[in-house]
Amino acid sequence: MPRRPPTAVDQYEALATVLRLVRRNRARTRPELGAVALLGRTVISQRVEEAMELGLLEDADTGPSSGGRAPRRLRFRSEEGLVLSAVLGAAALDVAVTDLDGGVLEHRHLEWPVARGPEETLDFLDGQFAGLLKGCDAARLWAVVIGLPGPVEFATGRPSQPPIMPGWDGYDLRGRLQDRYGVPAWIDNDANLLALGEAWTTGLDDDRHMIYVKAGTGIGAGIVSGGRIHRGSKGSAGDIGHARVLEDSSVMCRCGRTGCLEALAGGWALARDAVTAVHEGRSRFLADIHRAAGEITPADIGLGAAAGDPWCLTAVARAGERIGSLMAALVNFYNPDCLVFGGGAVTGADTFLRVVDHTVRSRALPLASADLIVRASAAGETGGVVGGAHLAVEALLSADALAAWAPYGKPSAVEPARLVGGA
Template identity: 50%
Template sequence: MTPEHIGSLAAVLDLVRTGTARTRPEIGRLSGLGRTVVTQRVNQLTELGLLEEGALGPSSGGRAPRELRFRARAGVVLAAELGATSIGVGVTDLAGYVLAEHEEPADIGVGPEQVLSRVEELFDELLAGVRAEQDERLGVWGVGIGLPGPVEFATGRPSAPPIMPGWDGYPVRDRLAARFDAPVWVDNEVNTMALGELRAGSARGQRDILYVKIGTGIGAGLVSGGRLHRGSQGCAGDIGHAAVADEAEVVCRCGNTGCLEAYAGGAALARDGTEAAQEGRSKILADVLTRTGTITAADVSHAAQRGDRAAVELLMRAGRLIGSLLATLVSFYNPALVIIGGGVAGAGDLLLAAVRESVYRRSLPLATRELRITRSTLSDRAGLVGAAFMVIDELFAAERLAHWVGSGSPAGAPGLVAIPLRTPVV
């Protein structure tokens, strides 16, 4: 197929796949393609099993047009979000709808062999269940993974991740591509979370957003002009290791001092909550420490919600520190929407209120005039859904579509990831 042919084929498929157009007349109007070309491309995509005829659409005066549907169940995507303390895996259809999912506690620090072996086991279990319910012939079209550390997107390898001992340079993509015989994309989990919100969450329809994950660590995903901004090597948005203090005694897990994560992340809240319990400044946390032997960020949150003064102060301080840094980003980047997600973000209104106060007080008035700061609507699912959409967007880019559309499926073609794109897809 010529570049013009594949370009028009991809355009027609994208319009139907994203729900932007449902009939041939709508495709022609939105794409600028002639009626004959639209008919040819629709027929070709139908023969390849990517589109199918649906019900009759509304009539504009003549014969009612037949609606078109994307065959989202033609294949599946395996998606996983690996956090510092948990694993979330799922199987989605080609429209990003989650067909099966599972989450369990896990320690990313035990290393890639143990963690990825468990991910593979869970993928196998979920995939077997989906195939048993729907179609035993369902092929794996791609695999998407989000990791809690810097990832070189071009190679799919972690790069000196502070909380992931043993993962530096590990060939995550190569391992999973060989295991499932499918193209694999790997990214930082905050980027997949931002993409999940953009495609299926509270950021749908937005073009300039900032997603901030406040969990064990802190990170940000940036969407500019409707596209995910990864930076030249893939580490854009790593705000958790921006310096917010000059105190040398608080050492971050990355080895530096003064990092935002070391003062306001989940591990920092647990550390400071433990100190408050031991010093007698918080009876509630002291009782938790006596009963369980440990304090978590969730314990600090629960104590604050019960009115514990020390816990309230810890959350407010974390919110102010995060908000002060975000104020700089808001003035510099001027997003329309800031989304706060991650485990610590679910700590009630105190943290969010402190973040908002700092951002609105310290940012430029023009930057905050129409700015919204809100919680994630996808919550724990954002990274999983985003990992699936990362794969879907990459697979249906025109340059890659040209290499697999003739066979009707990219399953069995892990080398697709190496095909360069003229323009990033997200």
């Protein structure tokens, strides 16, 4: 069969490969790129040249020599672009501006109730984004990414019947952001962004599989496999909070059904039970907080557990067992290398992680749980916004996206709709 001449698609496949390998530190010099990517010397040098013209690579220091002249190391120029990233929770949000490596240039954690609806929330975000871009070169903006605490149809970037977000169902968030900022926008579930941020922060290898469980006010999970988020058909993969875990339960959930995991083990459910416990005189620790603050938050229960309050310890342990029980089934089903817990409310308590670990190991198949790592998140409070930045940058450095924007020099030079397909 005659050799097919190289096409534009091959050219951008090679460019995407070169950028990915340098960006992920898998290859640092032109000879290393050739060896790892299995591409010829001419192709490598042409693609490196092209990446340099785009401002994405530059020659840095000299690498180790294998005999002759030592090759120059390549550096990914993360400062070439900016990403605006926000992750919304029920009562607070994180906003940040990052570089193309997910490096946080500025981050803010702010109180904001998501129930105020999309218009007010987006106006608020516009103000925050403008503040974050002050002092930056706004012409370098590559993308805007938003994480939401509810189901998102990924292909359209629209929330889908989110239980705690009145007024957001079906809202064209992507259209609104792309009109406003003139760059591609991605909308995703918050747990997916947290999972991706965790994977990048901890250097999760591409052949590893992780389930990240966000157990905060609500409960959700994100799956990272082969270096990418597994979203399933529509984007709802990992949405475990409303799995029914108790058949004969009369405990009402925020979604309107009964017996959901979240209604029994979510932070809001623990806070609800805590108020009852206070009225029944079962927790001195929480009674003091209730008297002073007029309410009890999920975080207070974590504090109570750390302080050794018996009711809080029991509540956290019970939540750990319920979550661990469902995770044991998911470990059997998905066989991840690691289970990571974050989200704040109770996941920081030693008791929680110990009970989850024990429950998963005693109920999952030996083969699935033998080398399983169960641990707390290491990404910290910027994990979600960092994940958002990586989501956008990975998408914009894919072969399809590069083919669309590289001839024009930067992503903002082309119609955003042409770039949002490749995440």
